[in-house]
Amino acid sequence: MGVMWGGIALAISLWPGLPAVDLAPAMELDAPARDQWRGQVVAPLAQGADRALHRASGVLVTPMAAAPERPRLDLVATLVEGDSLARMLARAGVGPGDTARALSAIAAAVPPADIAPGTRFAITLGQHAAPGQPRPLEHLAFRARFDLDLALTRAGDGFALARHSLPVDATPLRIRGVAGPSLYRAARASGAPMQAIQQFLAAIDAHLSLDEVRPGDTFDMVVGYKRSAGGAVEVGDLLYAAIESGGRAKKQLLRWGGDGQLFDASAMAEQRAAQALIMPVAGARITSGYGWRFHPILGFGRMHSGTDLAAPYGSPVYAVADGVVSFVGPHGGHGNYIRLEHGGAIGTGYGHLSRFAVQQGLRVRAGQVIGYVGSTGLSTGPHLHYEVFRGGASIDPMSVHFTVRAGVDKKELAAFRARLAQVLAVKPGAALAPLRDKI
16 A cells, blocks of 8 residues: 655565565655755654644754853752762862862861861852853852851952851750650650660660560650751760659660760769679589580690680670770680680670670770670580680680779769759650750
């Protein structure tokens, strides 16, 4: 079957198996017919025509020698991770000269390298001074810090820097709620920040064990919290954590000291000193003492440099005295191992741990949880391998009595109690009150 379309004869077969479509010109097209045909092809449609015939280029259309440009451009650029401020400005169209002068002006307020990734920059570029030249930077504004906005405005060949300090409210965020079957879900439902929930659960589990938190118990947390007048929010560390049952505190933990650790409020208040044989695991049973023994795994006799204390898997392991963590990590047959230095050439070691609660270099206090009982390394079951060293040589742990000093001196205790009272005076939700009422 033959049809005519746009001055072209098309031979189209309607039955399968016949020869392919045959396209052949029916006749030579004159100028009006050619314009009509061109008006119905795809090219004019790309120009936005609803009916291509009306948008086809005609003889009256002539190319422009030059197009007018906008007198200014307003755009927003974001500093991404691993990028530099200079590269970001260059991609936005800022010339090398303006970039160097802008960085110099910004450095007078904050180091450009300290500007956080994700910072957004409002940029205004002026009109080209000459063809081929970059647009001049007229204005640049961004949040340099949580509490500081900066703005650069062109002034001659350089830039004038304007600083705008933002008022900040640092009222801590206090959240109280009732635990259900899941303490985590209850904390999430209360609106607590995820970072605070993670710290809270870790702190409670280290000092009380999450298994001891019952449905109906009250959880209480206070978190560092800052809000600026610009709308930014910054969640800090957990300052206070507590579990209450029947109106009485089962455990109260307060962040205290230069190391920023969480300390048990009741233990800090005790004032006593005694020479005692301290066991690093509560209720543990001695299964192997210090001295020569037949190794149950290696199958031959050798020196056992510590005491094995059997305890349920995951039981907390406590520091037997104040000290500094000198080693945390795998230690041969001891598996996961912690070494503490207590001064006076005395050290203690804790092996076969399932996990750690401290890190190297941290200062710990007597009774602080440092890890949990496990069965790593050469071990036949969950237990703690406990060692004591004097002058670098191992000695019988059961022969050493440490001087235990629970709590702090009276001056520090007064400061601790004052800080605890200050934290407890924070009202739940006070940090979320309208900022205009506080600043």
